[in-house]
Amino acid sequence: xxxxxxDQMMFLATIVxxxxxxxxxxxxxxxxxxxxxxxxTLMAILSIPLLFPFIITLMKATxxxxxxxxxxxxxxxxxxxxxxxxxxxxxxxxxxxPYLWRE
Amino acid sequence: MKGIWWKIxxxxxxxxxxxxxxxxxxxxxxxxxxxxxxxxxxxxxxxxMIVMMGASMVFGIKHLAEKEGKKKAFLENDTKSVLxxxxxxxxxxxxxxxxxxxxxxxxxxxxTNDPKLNGxxxxxxxxxxxxxLRGSIEDNEKKAQVSAVYNIFAFxxxxxxxxxxxxxxxxxxxxxxxxxxxxxxxxxxGMRGVFYPAVLGWILFGFWxxxxxxxxxxxxxxxxxxxxxxxxxxx
Numbered sequence: 618x619x620x621x622x623x624d625q626m627m628f629l630a631t632i633v634x635x636x637x638x639x640x641x642x643x644x645x646x647x648x649x650x651x652x653x654x655x656x657x658t659l660m661a662i663l664s665i666p667l668l669f670p671f672i673i674t675l676m677k678a679t680x681x682x683x684x685x686x687x688x689x690x691x692x693x694x695x696x697x698x699x700x701x702x703x704x705x706x707x708x709x710x711x712x713x714x715p716y717l718w719r720e
Numbered sequence: 721m722k723g724i725w726w727k728i729x730x731x732x733x734x735x736x737x738x739x740x741x742x743x744x745x746x747x748x749x750x751x752x753x754x755x756x757x758x759x760x761x762x763x764x765x766x767x768x769m770i771v772m773m774g775a776s777m778v779f780g781i782k783h784l785a786e787k788e789g790k791k792k793a794f795l796e797n798d799t800k801s802v803l804x805x806x807x808x809x810x811x812x813x814x815x816x817x818x819x820x821x822x823x824x825x826x827x828x829x830x831x832t833n834d835p836k837l838n839g840x841x842x843x844x845x846x847x848x849x850x851x852x853l854r855g856s857i858e859d860n861e862k863k864a865q866v867s868a869v870y871n872i873f874a875f876x877x878x879x880x881x882x883x884x885x886x887x888x889x890x891x892x893x894x895x896x897x898x899x900x901x902x903x904x905x906x907x908x909x910g911m912r913g914v915f916y917p918a919v920l921g922w923i924l925f926g927f928w929x930x931x932x933x934x935x936x937x938x939x940x941x942x943x944x945x946x947x948x949x950x951x952x953x954x955x
Contacts, residue, residue, distance in 0.1 A: 645873060667874065
C-alpha cells in the first residue's frame with residue numbers, strides 16, 4: 618500500500634490543529650461536566666454538538682491533505698480558521714475557568 | 721402603562737409584515753416564485769433567535785459578574801438567562817420548520833445536507849444540552865454558575881459555527897459558498913420595506929414573550945416562598 622498521504626506537511630498541520638482543538642474544547646467541557654453527578658454521560662451530551670462542526674472542518678482539511686489538493690488557498694484558509702477557533706476557545710476557557718471553580 | 725409602547729410597536733409591525741408580506745408586490749423569479757414571501761417569516765426567526773440567545777448570554781455574564789448579595793441569592797439574572805434561551809429555542813424550531821417547507825418547494829426536499837441546516841441542528845442540540853446540564857445539577861446556585869459558563873462558551877462557538885463555517889463551504893443558501901447574498905439581486909426595495917419591519921417585529925415579540933415568562937416565574941418564586949413559610953408555621 619505504501620503511504621497514501623499525498624502531502625505530509627498539510628496532514629501534519631491538520632493533526633496539530635485538530636489535537637489542540639479537541640484538547641481545548643474537551644478540557645473546558647470536562648470542567649463543566651465535573652460539577653454534575655453523571656459526568657461521563659453529560660460530557661458526551663455537552664461536547665458532541667460543540668465538536669461536530671469542528672470535526673466536519675477537520676475532515677475537509679484532511680481530504681485536501683490526503684489527495685494533495687491545494688484548491689486555490691482553500692486549505693490555508695481552513696487551517697487559519699481552525700487555528701483562530703482554537704485561540705478563541707483557549708482564551709474563553711482562560712476567562713471562564715475561575716468562575717467554574719469558585720465555590 | 722409604562723413600557724407598553726414597544727409592545728404596541730411589535731403588534732403593529734407584525735401585522736404590517738403579515739398583511740404586506742402576503743399581499744404586497746414581489747419580484748417574480750424562476751423556481752422561487754411565490755415562496756419568496758417566506759423570506760418575511762423564515763429569516764426573521766433566525767434574527768430573533770440570535771438576539772434571544774445573545775440576551776441569554778448577556779444575562780449569563782451578568783450573573784457571573786454580579787457581587788454576592790440578596791439579588792444574586794434570588795438568581796434573577798440566571799432566571800432571565802434560561803428563559804431567553806427557551807425563547808431562542810422556540811424561534812430556532814420555528815425557523816427550522818418554515819425553512820423545511822421552503823426547501824421542499826425550491827430545493828425539492830425537506831432536509832438537505834446543507835451546512836446551514838447542520839449548523840441549525842447543532843444549535844438546537846447545544847441548547848438542549850444546556851437544559852440537560854441544568855437538569856442534572858441539584859444545587860440552584862451551582863446550577864446557575866455552571867450553566868452560565870456553558871452558555872457563554874456555547875454561544876460564542878455557535879456564532880462561529882453558523883456565521884463563519886458555512887461561508888467556507890458549498891451551500892444552497894444565498895450568501896454562502898460563492899452564492900450571491902439575497903440582497904444583491906433579488907431583494908428589491910419593496911421587499912426591504914417589509915423585511916426589516918418583520919425582523920424588528922419578531923425580535924420585539926421575542927422580548928415580550930420572555931418578559932411575560934420572567935414575570936410569571938417571579939410570581940411563582942414568591943408564591944413558593946410564601947407556601948414554604950406557611951408550611952413552617954403549621955408544622
